[in-house]
Amino acid sequence: MDWCPACGNFGISAAIYKAYAELNLNPNKTVIVSGIGCSGKTPHFVKINGVHTLHGRSIAFATGIKVANPQLKVIVHGGDGDLLGIGAGHFVALGRRNLGVTVIMHDNGVYGLTKGQASPTLKKGLKTKSLAEPNMFNAVNPIALALAAGYTFVARGYSMLSEHLKDLIKAAITHRGSAFLDVLQPCVTYNDIHTAEYYRKRVYNLSSQPGWDPVVREQKEEEVEKKALQAWQRSLEWGDKIPIGIFYHNPNAPTLEDTLNERLPSYKEKPLPQQAISGEDGAPIVDQTAFKKLFGDFIVRVKRV
């Protein structure tokens, strides 16, 4: 691991090792997909299939992997710049699709690997260590954005609360549908505002709140709305109190895999890689006879004279 000493990624790594072990994930049937930045190196430090992709595109690669083989567990690790800056379009698209991919966002407020520029989650007016002037742009609210995009599992963890984070990771990975986990993470080198000390004083666990229940028990419009609204409201809290825990969890919404399975017989049981495209000799399964039957609409029969 080549992160800075005391980097929040160590806490996240510790949590994912435990979570993956406790879930007994099969390394062959699990794929970690990452983007570019400090978090992008995560797959190289885990003995599970790893696809270290392009800046901002991890979700798009993950989409192809998951759609091609829905039997794989697909987990995205990306930074806040990667997922909400350059890759924001893909972030929204995954929520819309409710495809079973888990997105773990390493959220440190800066672009660490390029020496500390402001990221999309850094508030306007803040001047972290390496900025020449205070940040000029407003921050995006990742939790609210995920809710608006349609993620059916939305949570936030904190890298220094490893045990709690591990539980959230497990819940996110076992969720059916698109899952988003925002992980607050100090960047010891470039973010001198959101330090471990800063978070220690502020984070509180949603589950400690009396009556907090983020789960949509039934796929009914009123209940979905109620649970989304309370999540939205909590997502706005950022100051003396910063909530962590599960904001919203709807396990019953139909997934893209469900939709594809309705369209394509045996999509889930026999994923695309297992479907033969040719016989032993390489002859396509769409042979001459099948071709003519399949594409009969394009065939014109010539009148016999």
Next chain:
Amino acid sequence: MVEELSLLLGGAQGAGLESSANILTKAFGYLGYGTFSDREYFSNIKGRHSYIHTRVSSTTLPSSLTYPVQILCAMDAETVFTHFWDVGEGGFLVHDASLSNVKGESIPSIEPRLKERLKQTFKTLGIDSTIGSLTRYLSESKKVNVIDLNYPEILSELAKRFKLLPQQASRYLSSIIVGAVAGLVQLESEAVDYSIQSRFGAKPELVEHNKFAVGLVAELVKERYGLTYKLDPSKLKHDEFLVASGNDVVAMAKLVGGLRYQSYYPITPAADESFTIESYQKLTVDQKSIGSTVVIQTEDEIAAITSAIGAAMCGVRSATATSGPGFSLMVEGLGYAGQNEVPVVITYYQRGAPSTGQPTRGGQQDLLFSLFASHGEFPRIVLSSGDHQEAFYDAIEAFNLAERYQVPVIHLLDKFLANCISTMAIPDLSKVKLDRGKVAAELRGYKRFSLSEAISPWAYLGSDAVQWYAGDEHSEEGHIDEDPVNRVEMYDKRMKKLEIMDEEIPPQSRAILQGPDDAEYLLVGWGFVKGVALDAIEELGRKGLRGAYLNIKMFSPFPSNYVKSIISKFGEGKVIAVEHNYLAQASMAITMNTGIQLEKSIVKYTGRPIYKHELVKAIERALEGSKREVLTYGQ
């Protein structure tokens, strides 16, 4: 009786022109004729001028077009003003008699530059700007047979007969066009009925209305004018034809080729391919699904290419289809596929460029871009198809090549081919083989980028081999590795594939010489130029001038020695590049790969295809010494 026939059907976009062309094509096919139709349209859904230019042949399956046409059928006034110069002497103009007083300048959708050209023309001809005086001029000075049918009367007769509302009846404008052509060429009603039945079979009332309208107009034309343009009986021996657009042909081929994942972002002229694939995604044969293909409309072309790469890593045949603006966005992903040796196919339909360019017009301006897109160096295959038949087999072979060499393949096509509807022989699948390449047998201690050979055995994500990928320079395991020795070994391993591909892929399949290598001149082209080049050569051949055509099909790896040997056989000034771009890009690629500079070129970049009649003249001028001919027909 004639051997072949060219027609042009014009009307407002959305008025049913495609329906007319489809019915006629199938009817001609039923009678054994080959047809080839280009559809030209604005980037618009309803209202702007569009037309279909068709060649029908009794002796060959045509793959090019020419002017003048013998029959021009106008659904509206704009068609008459836009195309009256396209009808030859003795040809036929079918138009709506109720529009005789319409003036050219009163049509808002005619573009200002064309209005200006029309004004000049009317001035020169000394006529006023109404359709009436224009058709009189055509009839008197150009011996064009003008057939003025009163379209509103015909439609109201249809409305009366079937108790339709006027707006319902107006949908049968397309049948008037079909009827007029049917009457003029004396198409057997059985053929038209077959065709209408096969298009509207599911809706009996549409079948009935269409048959009635077509029959009515056909009779009217025959009775009132007694003019005919009858085709020789077809000499083609086919029992059946495939009649399809280039988009559809490629879609069918990809499905035959084992496509399992197709991603796309909507773009003209590529999107229709993905639509067709989705329509057949269940591969239902005898009510049974024999496989399935997922089609995903992504949020952008970046996601289209990167998700396709992800799917390919899982071991499925994976592709995306796009056009220039989309490919521009895909470039970083292309480099990733190169660096990670992922077999992914990009079906690239070029259109008028750069930028938004001419979204619905054709061009071949992206060859050099395809060859060089992405930062860095990595092997890629760039494959081009000359016609529908080639496109079919190439679309399958693209997957074989991608998987055999573990490289990205760019299958270069263009808008002309995408939208042209061609009558072709049913593809012969008996020789088609799907080759998955070198699949790893041993998965213990598997290394995705094993340096033991240039093409490392392939195992998929989800197999029993854990594996890593990185856009970074990586180790054999796929982990980031910046060691300079590893860098060189990995770099060499990737680049070595260029040599391997060049050794293994027969050069005669990468550049195809058609015609004798001792001919008096050689045309060199690629893609859609093939059809028109061969037809122009044939026509000049009848005048005693022997020519040959070199169809370059693979630009990377380029068959350098083979192309060099062919070009060298032709003397200086006898080799002419023919392309739909400004720079003669293929000619530049030839120079880059062989050191030979082609002195002469014939280019066209109006967005419309090169037509035979203009190419024939341009070849003659080139052989007389002209170094550069710029074609413009279709104004």
